Amino acid sequence: MENVCEAVERVLSLYSEDKLFQASRELAKIENDLGHLSEDSEERLFLKNHVGLRPVRDEANKVTLMMNTMRSDEGWSPCYQGPSTKVSFRKEPNSAILTFKIEGLVVAKVGHVACIINEIDLFPDIFWFIREGKTLKKIGRMKRVLHVRSKILWPILDRDFLSHAAAIDGLDQDDCIAILTIEDLADQPASALARYGITEEDLMNCSNSVRAEMEVNFVFTPVEPTITKVICVARADPKLPFVPVQLINWIGRAFGRLMLKAIEAKANNLSVTHRKRYEGDPLYRWIEERIGQYWAARGRKEEFDQGVVDLNRRESIENNVDTAPKGPGRAIMMSLAGRKVPWGSKAEL
Numbered sequence: 001m002e003n004v005c006e007a008v009e010r011v012l013s014l015y016s017e018d019k020l021f022q023a024s025r026e027l028a029k030i031e032n033d034l035g036h037l038s039e040d041s042e043e044r045l046f047l048k049n050h051v052g053l054r055p056v057r058d059e060a061n062k063v064t065l066m067m068n069t070m071r072s073d074e075g076w077s078p079c080y081q082g083p084s085t086k087v088s089f090r091k092e093p094n095s096a097i098l099t100f101k102i103e104g105l106v107v108a109k110v111g112h113v114a115c116i117i118n119e120i121d122l123f124p125d126i127f128w129f130i131r132e133g134k135t136l137k138k139i140g141r142m143k144r145v146l147h148v149r150s151k152i153l154w155p156i157l158d159r160d161f162l163s164h165a166a167a168i169d170g171l172d173q174d175d176c177i178a179i180l181t182i183e184d185l186a187d188q189p190a191s192a193l194a195r196y197g198i199t200e201e202d203l204m205n206c207s208n209s210v211r212a213e214m215e216v217n218f219v220f221t222p223v224e225p226t227i228t229k230v231i232c233v234a235r236a237d238p239k240l241p242f243v244p245v246q247l248i249n250w251i252g253r254a255f256g257r258l259m260l261k262a263i264e265a266k267a268n269n270l271s272v273t274h275r276k277r278y279e280g281d282p283l284y285r286w287i288e289e290r291i292g293q294y295w296a297a298r299g300r301k302e303e304f305d306q307g308v309v310d311l312n313r314r315e316s317i318e319n320n321v322d323t324a325p326k327g328p329g330r331a332i333m334m335s336l337a338g339r340k341v342p343w344g345s346k347a348e349l
Helices: 001-017 020-033 044-047 049-069 111-118 120-123 190-194 246-268 273-281 282-296 302-305 330-336
Strands: 076-082 086-092 100-106 129-141 143-150 158-170 178-184 209-211 213-224 225-239
Touching: 001 044, 001 225, 020 049, 020 158, 044 190, 049 178, 049 225, 076 246, 076 302, 086 246, 100 246, 111 213, 111 246, 111 282, 120 129, 120 143, 120 273, 158 213, 190 209, 213 282, 225 246, 225 330, 282 302
Parallel strands: 158 209
Antiparallel strands: 076 086, 086 100, 100 225, 129 143, 143 158, 158 178, 178 213, 213 225
């Protein structure tokens, strides 16, 4: 029993260090090693009823499914293929639920990229499709409860999303840092928010928007000391009666390809506000230290410390990240609202 207690302490220590992947593997190993014992044995009952292990199990189950989705190439239909970015989508049968996968390379200082992704309230300055963002609660070093309001083209109302997200340090064994949705809070009662010490008054005023289900997940894999492979999977129920293929393709181009381009462009030219937060928040120092350790173990720390030296590595013909792209067409948007296009109206929004 003493050995089991020590093993559980290792699991909880890894979990507290935001190393969920390792913690879940350690827990699975303990359970496997005790598999020969009866279910009512002292050791197995201890594991089953240990309160501290419940979030490890719950979060591990969710992130394992998502990581499998992100790393799988099966079931995806191409939406956009550019020189540096690939966008695919998957539509659930008999449902308006859509899942997009965006893959590409980002050439930028990793701490700057983390700052762009983490400062939710500054999203409107980065992404044209975000109207407002707010961090409702910080939980430890790398967990957040977030409220984001996204722009939707007229005549469809905006959508807002409420979720609990966590960053996972997987550099030791999985060669990545992941930011994953732990819990979608869109349709949860007030009691779910109360678990995090959040009330309805803490939420943004979204009276002119529709609360929608949304999960956004990122995996950042170091490829070179100054180049990071980024995979983003976004699964959403847009609360629409149907989603035409033309709109799906437009979303892939307008949201997907521009998102990574915006992250890279803004990370290489931090705004004054971003830079103040970057310099003042120890989280970004910690992230850069971890990535630095990763490259030091591979004998390439000097290259990492040198930083980005080739910002002209690739030329892009993609749209300007500071302006919203042309809409998918008036007819498509009007059809989503159950309206017909008036005779003689303009074809594009």
